[in-house]
Amino acid sequence: MIEPLKFESPDFSEVFETFENMYVEELTTMMIDKLFEEKTLSIPGIENEILEFAGRTNYKIRLKRPNKNVWSIPLQDIRDSIKKVLREGKLLPVEGKPTAADEKNKNHNLPLNWLLHILPEDEYRKRSFVGNIVQHPTLGEGEMLRITDSGNIEVKFAARTAMLKPNFIQLKLK
Numbered sequence: 001m002i003e004p005l006k007f008e009s010p011d012f013s014e015v016f017e018t019f020e021n022m023y024v025e026e027l028t029t030m031m032i033d034k035l036f037e038e039k040t041l042s043i044p045g046i047e048n049e050i051l052e053f054a055g056r057t058n059y060k061i062r063l064k065r066p067n068k069n070v071w072s073i074p075l076q077d078i079r080d081s082i083k084k085v086l087r088e089g090k091l092l093p094v095e096g097k098p099t100a101a102d103e104k105n106k107n108h109n110l111p112l113n114w115l116l117h118i119l120p121e122d123e124y125r126k127r128s129f130v131g132n133i134v135q136h137p138t139l140g141e142g143e144m145l146r147i148t149d150s151g152n153i154e155v156k157f158a159a160r161t162a163m164l165k166p167n168f169i170q171l172k173l174k
Helices: 012-038 075-088 100-105 109-116 121-125
Strands: 040-042 050-056 060-064 070-074 133-136 140-147 153-157 161-164
Touching: 012 040, 012 050, 012 075, 012 121, 050 109, 060 075, 060 109, 070 075, 070 109, 075 109, 075 121, 075 140, 133 153
Parallel strands: none
Antiparallel strands: 040 050, 050 060, 060 070, 133 140, 140 153, 153 161
């Protein structure tokens, strides 16, 4: 949840775009810095599984599993995945080892999911709008549960849960 004191305006549409872009870049930079710093990372939740940082270009990050796979992941895919985590408010669980189909198709979902887990979940949570309190003219005060890919916001009010367009709510400034 983002601290309400940081909001310059109660207009959600205006604040959301600014903060989301800023936090996606910030988390991407943190992730790349951690990769440069540590070079090898153990995968949380999976024993004896290691990812090695194999380099970065302007557009991609290369990861490899020793004697197994090499993945080239576009930075835009990383940014999109971080954006999705911020909108959902939580990381997806680590799914486990890749199947033969994953290895054959060079599926980016698994290494991307692993890559997202190199940062603690708290880093995502404190940069997410999920959990912030919003105000609606007729439904009253509610808590944001998630933001969909289309930009709609799921809000839990005292009486019910509703899916709303961003211009129908205002952020509550404390």
